[in-house]
Amino acid sequence: MKKIMLTLKINGDKYEIITYPNRTLLEILRDDLLLTGTKESCGEGACGTCTVLLDGLPVRSCLLLATEVKNKEITTIEGLAKGEKLDPVQESFIEHHAIQCGFCSPGMILTAHSLLNHNPAPTEEEIRFAISGNVCRCTGYAKIVEAIQALSNRGRE
Amino acid sequence: MRLPPFEVLEPATLKNALSMLEKHKGKVKVIAGGIEIVGLMKLGLSAPPYILSLRKIKNLQGIKKNEGQVIIRSNTTLREIIESSLINDLFKGISQAANLVAAPPIQNRATIGGNILQNSRCMYHNQSELFRNGLKPCYKTGGDMCRAVKGGNRCFSVYQSDMAPALISFNAKARLEKTGSSRTILISDLFTGKGENPISIGENELLTDIIIPIPKGQYSSAYEKLRIRKSLEYPLMSSAVFMSGNKNGEIIDACIVLGAAGSYPKIIDRASKVLKEKKPSDKDIEEASRAALQQVEVADNLPVPASYRRKMAIIYTKRAIQKALKDLRKDRQL
Ligand SMILES: Cc1cc2nc3c(=O)[nH]c(=O)nc-3n(C[C@H](O)[C@H](O)[C@H](O)COP(=O)(O)OP(=O)(O)OC[C@H]3O[C@@H](n4cnc5c(N)ncnc54)[C@H](O)[C@@H]3O)c2cc1C
Ligand code: SF4
Numbered sequence A: 001m002k003k004i005m006l007t008l009k010i011n012g013d014k015y016e017i018i019t020y021p022n023r024t025l026l027e028i029l030r031d032d033l034l035l036t037g038t039k040e041s042c043g044e045g046a047c048g049t050c051t052v053l054l055d056g057l058p059v060r061s062c063l064l065l066a067t068e069v070k071n072k073e074i075t076t077i078e079g080l081a082k083g084e085k086l087d088p089v090q091e092s093f094i095e096h097h098a099i100q101c102g103f104c105s106p107g108m109i110l111t112a113h114s115l116l117n118h119n120p121a122p123t124e125e126e127i128r129f130a131i132s133g134n135v136c137r138c139t140g141y142a143k144i145v146e147a148i149q150a151l152s153n154r155g156r157e
Numbered sequence B: 001m002r003l004p005p006f007e008v009l010e011p012a013t014l015k016n017a018l019s020m021l022e023k024h025k026g027k028v029k030v031i032a033g034g035i036e037i038v039g040l041m042k043l044g045l046s047a048p049p050y051i052l053s054l055r056k057i058k059n060l061q062g063i064k065k066n067e068g069q070v071i072i073r074s075n076t077t078l079r080e081i082i083e084s085s086l087i088n089d090l091f092k093g094i095s096q097a098a099n100l101v102a103a104p105p106i107q108n109r110a111t112i113g114g115n116i117l118q119n120s121r122c123m124y125h126n127q128s129e130l131f132r133n134g135l136k137p138c139y140k141t142g143g144d145m146c147r148a149v150k151g152g153n154r155c156f157s158v159y160q161s162d163m164a165p166a167l168i169s170f171n172a173k174a175r176l177e178k179t180g181s182s183r184t185i186l187i188s189d190l191f192t193g194k195g196e197n198p199i200s201i202g203e204n205e206l207l208t209d210i211i212i213p214i215p216k217g218q219y220s221s222a223y224e225k226l227r228i229r230k231s232l233e234y235p236l237m238s239s240a241v242f243m244s245g246n247k248n249g250e251i252i253d254a255c256i257v258l259g260a261a262g263s264y265p266k267i268i269d270r271a272s273k274v275l276k277e278k279k280p281s282d283k284d285i286e287e288a289s290r291a292a293l294q295q296v297e298v299a300d301n302l303p304v305p306a307s308y309r310r311k312m313a314i315i316y317t318k319r320a321i322q323k324a325l326k327d328l329r330k331d332r333q334l
């Protein structure tokens, strides 16, 4: 297997990586770029801990060949905060105790961030559908839903 | 779980893609959304020397209406289908099916083509290499026994696409291209009927379009799916229903298709016969739902017992018929 040259755009930065073609985006993020905020759990699409945003939409980085995302915008959890200032979704998760062990949180927060970008006033049902691909074994989801609801324009109208 | 080695081919045109498929016939696998193929490679269930990516090919994505039909290009994502008001207005059952596939992050990547062409599954087969190494190979992997059915003489793996049954209920077709020629066949004819190797497309063929005829007159459709959790789950049994009616409230035509009821989507002709040319009574609906049972071929190879899935074939068919009928009658009052 020959090595290839990959150019990836992650959190606004351009990375040039020489690697093998049979690697997932998740492997590149964690092993090569040490962006370990993105977690690996099931490795087969069934849990959501590996969620990243691809052109703004949540996807499974464990099932994504890195070669498939050349020239696309990738956002990982490291890309949400602006310097010391956390993203409103991150703040809301902390404020509403929506984080326990924290393993699902990067994926959950990115998913919520994307939802609110596309739909600033989601209903509870829409929130639950949006996060339905992200498994959390700790919180029971109620606090997560509250944290997202607090940011929904719906509540403030 | 690491991926086996392979080389990536990235043709920029359909023509080049077809000639690469021809050149590497038997040694190349197409990657669309990658949801299935990457998973299978991780489990060691697929190890092609070449992966052919569709990502650079322009115009292989999109939905358009023309002359009595809607054409969905094969690389269109399930998200695009769910968000399409055209699909939701014309083909509710198809929209409902897409909405019920796995969960949004998978719908964001998975394509309609890849969803239809997915392999059949079994809990003794879709497992890690380590798990499988402890067992003798079964029919699906070239052996001569089935672990799910004692004494079984073939593979009972389950075809679990949600999209295919809904598309078949509308008589949808698939367009397949290879270098020098193309063919358009009913989606129901894409299947071999065999669990060992359920999909019958040539190794040098590319699925390019899904073509759905727009039914005439008044019609409705629905899709109902059994799963344990409300998301992230393949269907354990499902039923897609299409029906058309006349002004008197009689059913003119009906098509009922079961998903996850065997190695291919099952068209229940008997159920359509029971419902057609009348205003179906509760008794007719019951009879049509029970007819589903005759075609169910299930084994204990999914997370719930076969006996339960068999019962649910009746229940979910009944729910889908009632849902479609309600819609049809509602439309009539408008
Ligand atoms: C956790 C999880 C839950 C799931 N739940 C469901 C569910 O509830 N319902 C359901 O229906 N599915 C479910 N799936 C399966 C998933 O929907 C399919 O794997 C997905 O739709 C496949 O689409 P893809 O574009 O990613 O295909 P790929 O993985 O890219 O390809 C799938 C197959 O089709 C071939 N292929 C793809 N496009 C073409 C083409 N144009 N021409 C020729 N060959 C082609 C590939 O070579 C491969 O063999 C689930 C998957 C996971 C991981
Ligand atoms: S149904 Fe039987 S033959 Fe088919 S994959 Fe499962 S164990 Fe193997």
Ligand code: FES
Pocket: A039, A040, A041, A042, A043, A044, A045, A046, A047, A048, A049, A050, A051, A060, A061, A062, A063
């Ligand atoms: S690690 Fe990717 S979905 Fe579980």
Ligand code: FES
Pocket: A098, A099, A100, A101, A102, A103, A104, A105, A135, A136, A137, A138, A139
């Ligand atoms: S906080 Fe522990 S898995 Fe969600």
